[in-house]
Every structure is written in C-alpha cells, then in structure tokens.
Amino acid sequence: MTKLLNRPLKAFVLYSLIILAISIPVYVLVIDHIWTSELDENNWLTLQHTKQRLQSKQFTQAEIENINHIWGELQPGVSIVKVDGKIVLKDSIYEAIRPNVFDEGDGEDRFRGLQSFVEINGQPYILTIETNVEEWDETFAAVAVITFFFFIILIVGFILLNKKIATKTWQPFYQTLSSLKSFELSKDSSINLPKSDIQEFHEMNQSLLQLVKNNVDAYQQQKAFTENASHELQTPIALLKSKMDLLIQQKDLTPEISEMLNSIEAPLARLSRINKNLLLLAKVENHQYSDIEALDIKEYLESSITLFEDYLGDKQLQIFNNIKEPLLVNANSFLVETLIHNVLSNAIRHTSQSGQIEISCDGRMLQVKNTGKESLDQNHLFERFSNATKDKVSSGLGLAIVREVANKYQWKVNYSFENGFHVFSMEF
Numbered sequence: 102m103t104k105l106l107n108r109p110l111k112a113f114v115l116y117s118l119i120i121l122a123i124s125i126p127v128y129v130l131v132i133d134h135i136w137t138s139e140l141d142e143n144n145w146l147t148l149q150h151t152k153q154r155l156q157s158k159q160f161t162q163a164e165i166e167n168i169n170h171i172w173g174e175l176q177p178g179v180s181i182v183k184v185d186g187k188i189v190l191k192d193s194i195y196e197a198i199r200p201n202v203f204d205e206g207d208g209e210d211r212f213r214g215l216q217s218f219v220e221i222n223g224q225p226y227i228l229t230i231e232t233n234v235e236e237w238d239e240t241f242a243a244v245a246v247i248t249f250f251f252f253i254i255l256i257v258g259f260i261l262l263n264k265k266i267a268t269k270t271w272q273p274f275y276q277t278l279s280s281l282k283s284f285e286l287s288k289d290s291s292i293n294l295p296k297s298d299i300q301e302f303h304e305m306n307q308s309l310l311q312l313v314k315n316n317v318d319a320y321q322q323q324k325a326f327t328e329n330a331s332h333e334l335q336t337p338i339a340l341l342k343s344k345m346d347l348l349i350q351q352k353d354l355t356p357e358i359s360e361m362l363n364s365i366e367a368p369l370a371r372l373s374r375i376n377k378n379l380l381l382l383a384k385v386e387n388h389q390y391s392d393i394e395a396l397d398i399k400e401y402l403e404s405s406i407t408l409f410e411d412y413l414g415d416k417q418l419q420i421f422n423n424i425k426e427p428l429l430v431n432a433n434s435f436l437v438e439t440l441i442h443n444v445l446s447n448a449i450r451h452t453s454q455s456g457q458i459e460i461s462c463d464g465r466m467l468q469v470k471n472t473g474k475e476s477l478d479q480n481h482l483f484e485r486f487s488n489a490t491k492d493k494v495s496s497g498l499g500l501a502i503v504r505e506v507a508n509k510y511q512w513k514v515n516y517s518f519e520n521g522f523h524v525f526s527m528e529f
Contacts, residue, residue, distance in 0.1 A: 144215040178231035273297035378498035390433040398428040443499040476518035
C-alpha cells in the first residue's frame with residue numbers, strides 16, 4: 102500500500118526524468134549551434150586578417166607556394182591555392198569529416214571550414230581556413246552525464262524536502278489519526294484534536310468533533326435506556342415469576358391451564374435472563390467491576406463443568422478437560438466466572454447429541470472445542486441478540502458479554518470452524 106505523500110513524489114520524479122531526458126538533445130543542439138557560430142566568426146576574422154596581410158605586400162608565386170607549404174606544415178587547416186582563370190567566388194562555409202593529422206589514432210574528426218576568393222598580384226587564389234569542431238557524440242555524452250548527475254541531486258533534494266515539508270505539514274493529520282485510534286466510545290466522552298492553520302485539516306477536525314459528539318450522545322442515550330429499562334424491568338419480572346409459581350402450585354388447575362402456564366414460564370425465564378445480561382453489560386461498560394485479583398482460570402473451568410453436569414448428561418456429551426497447570430489472570434472474579442460460564446454454555450448448546458467438548462491450554466491461549474456440523478456466522482457471532490442457531494432458550498447476549506469482558510482486559514477472543522469442531526480461543 103502506497104502512502105499518500107509518496108504518490109506526488111513519484112509523479113514529480115517521473116516528470117523530472119522525462120523533462121531532463123528531452124533536454125539533453127536540446128542542450129546538445131544549442132551548444133553545437135553556439136560552438137559553430139563562434140567558430141564561423143573566428144574563421145571569418147582570421148580570413149579577413151590574412152587577406153589584408155597577403156594583399157598589403159607583393160609576393161612572388163614562389164613565395165606564395167612557400168607560404169602555403171609552411172602553413173601546411175604548421176597549421177594544416179589553413180591553405181592558399183591558385184585557381185585557373187579569373188573567377189570571383191563568394192565566401193562559403195562547409196563541414197568535413199576526415200582524419201585529424203595531429204591525432205591520427207583518434208579516427209575521423211569534424212572540421213568547420215571557410216573558403217574565400219582573394220587576388221594576389223592580380224592572380225586569383227582560394228584561401229581556406231579550417232577549425233576542428235567538438236564531436237557531436239562527445240558533447241551528447243558529456244551533457245547526458247552531467248544531466249544524470251543533476252537528476253540524482255534533484256531526486257535527493259525532492260525526497261529530503263518532501264520529508265521535511267510533509268513532516269511539518271501533515272503533523273496535525275497524524276495527531277488527529279492517533280487520537281481517533283485511541284478513542285473508545287465506551288470509555289471516553291470527548292476527544293482532543295490538535296489545532297491546525299491548514300484549512301483542510303481544520304475543517305476535517307471540526308467535522309470529526311461533531312461526528313464524535315453525535316455518536317457519544319447517541320451511545321450515552323442507548324446505554325442509559327438499556328440500564329434504566331433493565332432496572333425497571335427487574336421488579337415486574339420478579340413479580341410475574343412469583344405469581345406464576347403460585348398459580349402452578351394451585352391444586353384445582355385444569356390440564357389445559359397448567360400447560361398454558363408452563364408454556365408461559367419458558368419465555369418469562371428467557372426474558373429474565375435477557376434483563377440480567379443487559380444489566381450486566383451496562384455495568385461492564387460503566388466500569389463498575391473495578392476490583393481486580395489474581396485468579397486461576399483452571400478453577401473456574403472445573404467449577405463450571407460441575408455446574409453443567411446435568412446438561413451434559415441430558416445430551417450425553419463427553420467433556421475432556423486437558424488443563425493440568427494453573428492459568429493465572431488479574432481480573433474481577435464475577436466477570437471471569439461469567440465469561441467461563443458463557444463460553445461453556447455456548448459450547449454445550451451448539452454441540453449435537455452425543456458429541457464431545459475438549460478444553461485445552463497452550464501457554465496463555467485457552468481453547469474450547471466442540472463438535473458441530475457447520476460453521477457459525479462469524480461476522481455477527483459476537484453481536485448482541487445475534488443467535489447463531491434457532492435456539493429459543495438463548496438470550497442472544499452470552500457471546501456479546503464474553504467479548505465485552507475480553508475487551509475490558511485487552512484479551513483476544515476468536516472463533517473458527519476446523520475439522521468438524523467449533524473452536525473458541527481466548528488469549529489472556
């Protein structure tokens with residue numbers, strides 16, 4: 102995954118590379134034009150000076166040939182040659198590629214020349230002046246190397262500047278992100294976001310603050326409703342249960358009324374469990390179970406297994422407790438007891454008739470495995486009132502309580518379905 106800050110940097114690097122690559126032949130052409138223009142000007146000045154000297158004195162044919170011979174020995178690029186007939190030629194510029202007599206081992210060189218007509222003693226001569234020109238491929242190589250060197254410097258500068266500017270510019274964003282990561286709706290009622298003089302970050306923080314405030318208000322209202330409703334329902338539910346018990350104990354009940362009362366007792370018991378679990382969740386979220394002591398998970402498991410012996414017998418389940426060593430945690434006794442109770446209750450409920458349950462421990466990892474036919478809905482398994490089966494007895498809050506208790510102590514709870522087993526693992 103690419104960071105946002107690196108995306109423009111890559112674009113800038115690619116753009117710079119393309120522009121600098123295009124600039125290399127442009128530089129070469131410009132340099133070559135300047136170089137040849139300067140050479141042409143120098144050749145023309147040299148030509149004019151030479152013409153004046155040759156025309157200012159009287160030279161014999163022998164002297165002119167001797168001058169040409171000396172030029173050929175000392176400076177092969179300059180020559181004077183007699184032409185037949187009286188021809189007037191215009192000055193002309195030419196280029197030639199041939200071996201350099203001064204550097205025969207270097208192969209062929211490029212020459213820039215100027216030819217002009219001159220009269221000496223009434224005789225026509227062609228005066229030629231040549232100058233060696235820097236080769237195009239050498240210029241191209243030199244410009245390419247220099248351009249690449251500065252491209253490297255440019256990239257290094259981009260990276261350093263991008264890092265320095267980004268660190269300062271994006272600091273409020275990362276502070277906001279850190280605050281959002283550490284914010285927990287169930288614990289905090291407000292969030293502190295850093296101030297920024299950058300308009301986009303300022304607007305983002307204002308929107309986030311309003312969003313957090315709205316969510317906190319909604320959460321507090323829901324939590325208050327749940328807690329208040331659970332408290333208010335306790336008394337009428339208890340009263341209904343006591344009245345139901347009194348009615349069932351009546352001697353003159355007809356079979357039809359007795360069956361009707363028994364059918365009412367089951368949903369009433371479920372309602373009572375839902376109410377107690379909702380109240381428990383509200384208390385956990387409000388951090389009312391703050392007492393912490395060193396507890397042995399092994400002891401709570403053995404106690405819960407003893408408590409569920411009748412249920413295990415009714416379904417003819419085999420349970421294997423493979424934990425031999427103590428597993429100590431620092432937590433609230435009631436919450437640990439509730440967590441273990443709910444996990445085992447869930448395993449018993451989702452184990453088919455004559456199935457088996459295995460309890461094991463690997464370091465700080467506790468695993469409860471039970472036989473099953475298909476995987477439970479992992480996406481909604483730990484949500485409130487999300488029954489994984491069609492069991493009408495369950496309150497739908499057992500695993501939600503397990504997750505809430507685990508979150509309170511930063512424990513990890515996971516579920517998987519492996520080789521025909523439901524696997525609940527808890528890392529303490």
